[in-house]
Amino acid sequence: xxxxxxxxxxxxxxxxxxxxxxxxxxxxxxxxxxxxxxxxxxxxxxxxxxxxxxxxxxxxxxxxxxxxxxxxxxxxxxxxxxxxxxxxxxxxxxxxxxxxxxxxxxxxxxxxxxxxxxxxxxxxxxxxxxxxxxxxxxxxxxxxxxxxxxxxxxxxxxxxxxxxxxxxxxxxxxxxxxxxxxxxxxxxxxxxxxxxxxxxxxxxxxxxxxxxxxxxxxxxxxxxxxxxxxxxxxxxxxxxxxxxxxxxxxxxxxxxxxxxxxxxxxxxxxxxxxxxxxxxxxxxxxxxxxxxxxxxxxxxxxxxxxxxxxxxxxxxxxxxxxxxxxxxxxxxxxxxxxxxxxxxxxxxxxxxxxxxxxxxxxxxxxxxxxxxxxxxxxxxxxxxxxxxxxxxxxxxxxxxxxxxxxxxxxxxxxxxxxxxxxxxxxxxxxxxxxxxxxxxxxxxxxxxxxxxxxxxxxxxxxxxxxxxxxxxxxxxxxxxxxxxxxxxxxxxxxxxxxxxxxxxxxxxxxxxxxxxxxxxxxxxxxxxxxxxxxxxxx
Amino acid sequence: xxxxxxxxxxxxxxxxxxxxxxxxxxxxxxxxxxxxxxxxxxxxxxxxxxxxxxxxxxxxxxxxxxxxxxxxxxxxxxxxxxxxxxxxxxxxxxxxxxxxxxxxxxxxxxxxxxxxxxxxxxxxxxxxxxxxxxxxxxxxxxxxxxxxxxxxxxxxxx
Numbered sequence: 001x002x003x004x005x006x007x008x009x010x011x012x013x014x015x016x017x018x019x020x021x022x023x024x025x026x027x028x029x030x031x032x033x034x035x036x037x038x039x040x041x042x043x044x045x046x047x048x049x050x051x052x053x054x055x056x057x058x059x060x061x062x063x064x065x066x067x068x069x070x071x072x073x074x075x076x077x078x079x080x081x082x083x084x085x086x087x088x089x090x091x092x093x094x095x096x097x098x099x100x101x102x103x104x105x106x107x108x109x110x111x112x113x114x115x116x117x118x119x120x121x122x123x124x125x126x127x128x129x130x131x132x133x134x135x136x137x138x139x140x141x142x143x144x145x146x147x148x149x150x151x152x153x154x155x156x157x158x159x160x161x162x163x164x165x166x167x168x169x170x171x172x173x174x175x176x177x178x179x180x181x182x183x184x185x186x187x188x189x190x191x192x193x194x195x196x197x198x199x200x201x202x203x204x205x206x207x208x209x210x211x212x213x214x215x216x217x218x219x220x221x222x223x224x225x226x227x228x229x230x231x232x233x234x235x236x237x238x239x240x241x242x243x244x245x246x247x248x249x250x251x252x253x254x255x256x257x258x259x260x261x262x263x264x265x266x267x268x269x270x271x272x273x274x275x276x277x278x279x280x281x282x283x284x285x286x287x288x289x290x291x292x293x294x295x296x297x298x299x300x301x302x303x304x305x306x307x308x309x310x311x312x313x314x315x316x317x318x319x320x321x322x323x324x325x326x327x328x329x330x331x332x333x334x335x336x337x338x339x340x341x342x343x344x345x346x347x348x349x350x351x352x353x354x355x356x357x358x359x360x361x362x363x364x365x366x367x368x369x370x371x372x373x374x375x376x377x378x379x380x381x382x383x384x385x386x387x388x389x390x391x392x393x394x395x396x397x398x399x400x401x402x403x404x405x406x407x408x409x410x411x412x413x414x415x416x417x418x419x420x421x422x423x424x425x426x427x428x429x430x431x432x433x434x435x436x437x438x439x440x441x442x443x444x445x446x447x448x449x450x451x452x453x454x455x456x457x458x459x460x461x462x463x464x465x466x467x468x469x470x471x472x473x474x475x476x477x478x479x480x481x482x483x484x485x486x487x488x489x490x491x492x493x494x495x496x497x498x499x500x501x502x503x504x505x506x507x508x509x510x511x512x513x514x515x516x517x518x519x520x521x522x523x524x525x526x527x528x529x530x531x532x533x534x535x536x537x538x
Numbered sequence: 539x540x541x542x543x544x545x546x547x548x549x550x551x552x553x554x555x556x557x558x559x560x561x562x563x564x565x566x567x568x569x570x571x572x573x574x575x576x577x578x579x580x581x582x583x584x585x586x587x588x589x590x591x592x593x594x595x596x597x598x599x600x601x602x603x604x605x606x607x608x609x610x611x612x613x614x615x616x617x618x619x620x621x622x623x624x625x626x627x628x629x630x631x632x633x634x635x636x637x638x639x640x641x642x643x644x645x646x647x648x649x650x651x652x653x654x655x656x657x658x659x660x661x662x663x664x665x666x667x668x669x670x671x672x673x674x675x676x677x678x679x680x681x682x683x684x685x686x687x688x689x690x691x692x693x694x695x696x
Contacts, residue, residue, distance in 0.1 A: 360668065367671035374678050388651040391674060395658045398681040405688040406591055409563065410584035412696045 551598055551683045558594030559687065566590065589613065595684050605673045608661025
């Protein structure tokens, strides 16, 4: 029955799949080893293909995670909606419902793709940002747990579906921010599933697949020994959690996005991570024994680090073990982790205090070196005190310069009006004109940057200039037509900045209390067009 | 540090800061009266422009950094306090200044470099030394971008 349902679902997917991004691509990398969800790849690939296809490091998995969060309310609604429909039949309206969700999400896929910082910008309120980030990250965790816990007793074919349904209780738990709870909730849900309800919401699977895919992508990226270990375990479904602890441990090696999430994530996320690590440690020890000797070094290292993670501050014993296993190894201070995994160098004190002190000193000296590069003329300076003096002076001078320049801008009588007249031939919004003029002057090298873009991509230009409106003439005059090819595949800049520019408008408006109305939307779109060009440079 | 440098990618910053700042400037200039030479007006505009510069910079960075969050927080509180009675604010400010002087005598570490840095970097009071240095480096990065952009704008406009 399960298989029958799965086939039916498969058919549904293939038949009505207007939003199919690139199932082949996603299926290739997403499940390296397990073919659990090859069939439902089409719908699931919403977030993943986005993140992979563009491959910008900043955006990718964080964008999928943020995508989950930014459409969190709607996503959580949809599962409940579809659950209200009968479970056993995959009704077309159900799918279209979820597909409409996808459609909504497709509407701004590239916006997420353009960077997690956009999503973060939206919540610059300090408290909001922390809570949202915590929720986002715990959602990330929750996805892992579902991965890990569910398929233990469930056959592979059901794995996806149980995961999908498991997201629902996981939803509330995610918002509560406790990964363990979601695991237990998921188990109870899994029992329900085993009773025979096989309907899976596409939205659930998609959403889950989003986090799943991002996790798996990171798994693929982290080329560690443990990866093969995890793949073997993926039949049991440990991949997700394995990923995360791997990333936490080996984040020093690679710039993993989840580790980036971890870094600024703050306390709640790390606590969740820590609990997960402990739990996985228990499972790992069970599964470790049958594993081959090839993974010994990596495994021992991992176990060591995991143990260190467990005993957060009792670094003494771990240092001893670390010392035994890695005689004479360098101190591996992995800056991205929340746990400080330091191995004592040979012949050095293993006192926990002195180790922590050394770690702290190393961190400080590392940052001082970085600052040395920033502050001009400080390459010769050695010593913390002198360096700090220089830094302080430099910061003060910069701040004074900003003040001076703002005074200058206040007193200057901008001849913008003249420029406007000079540029204008038709009735154009003046602010747009002088802005674009100033913009063009500030970024004069912009048109020359991309002569190599071939005109075959012109087709996208039409799509990329939706809101140009009347100011298009001006823009085309100020910015040469070479620029228009720059909108290739960057449709999102026109849509994206609207998301946070309104925010910007509000704040800046509020900040100095003018009652100017926010610029019209066309203005946004216009100005964002050169912004889009800017992004190409980056 | 790689990650930090990527997040404080100067082109990103330039772009976003310039956009926000230009827009704010436009708004400020639009509200400018034609006879705008009175020093009071100029000083008011100066303050507004400075505020706009800080705000747009902090917004360009977003909430990724402690200092940017602190700046945005401060701006928001300023806006709120602006609606408070002005007289009360000034007396309160005087009292605070007196208090500060007393504190100066007692705090021996006042002139310490670390404290100085804390004062300079927004939101620095609540950071430990490691993150303070972190934030300071990013802050310096953003300040240099800001200065560069503002200089260019001033060149164009004058």
